[in-house]
Amino acid sequence: MQDAITKILNQYDLKGKYLDKIAIEELDNYFVNASNRIQAIEIINCQAAQIIKEAAARLYEEQPELLKPGGNSYTTRRYAACLRDIEYYLRYVTYAIVAGNNNILRERVLDGLRDVYNSLSVPIAPTIRSIRLLQDVTQEEITLKNIYAINCIIEPFEYLIKNLSEEDI
Helix, strand or coil: CCCHHHHHHHHHHHHCCCCCHHHHHHHHHHHHCHHHHHHHHHHHHHHHHHHHHHHHHHHHHHCHHHHCCCCCCCCHHHHHHHHHHHHHHHHHHHHHHHHCCCHHHHHHHHHHHHHHHHHHCCCHHHHHHHHHHHHHHHHHHHHHCCCCCHHHHHHHHHHHHHHHHHCCC
16 A cells, blocks of 8 residues: 555656655645544544444435345345445545555455455445445534545545446446
8 A cells, every 4th residue: 555655756766756846745735734634534433433324324215225125235134234335435535545545445445346246246336326425424524523624535535436437347
């Protein structure tokens, strides 16, 4: 997993270049926003169960067919697996927020997801919707606490949504 610092240093190392103004500005931005990212992570960590519960409630309110016979959340086992996956997305988003880099989402979430979801016949649309709802609920929690980290919160969720939408799962 690369953080923002490692990513920048690796790019310049591969080119055999010293850090230029652009690199210094990127590093400065990473450090300036570190406090907001950490505060956001603290809120998410403390409210994770609530965020997951609320996102799931909204998903099933919008798409009750998921809970009916034939739906992908029908049966206790499948419902629990869906909640586990929602928690999984939120946890990895927090890693990306701390790192200031979305590469972990590609490495640890997106790369193997197609095979797993295809083998289990998991539909992607409700998955994408659950991630959008996680984003909404997380933003609401962060905003309530007057933390100014919305951009660093939105970016990893949008990265997951965009990449899952492009995948042919």
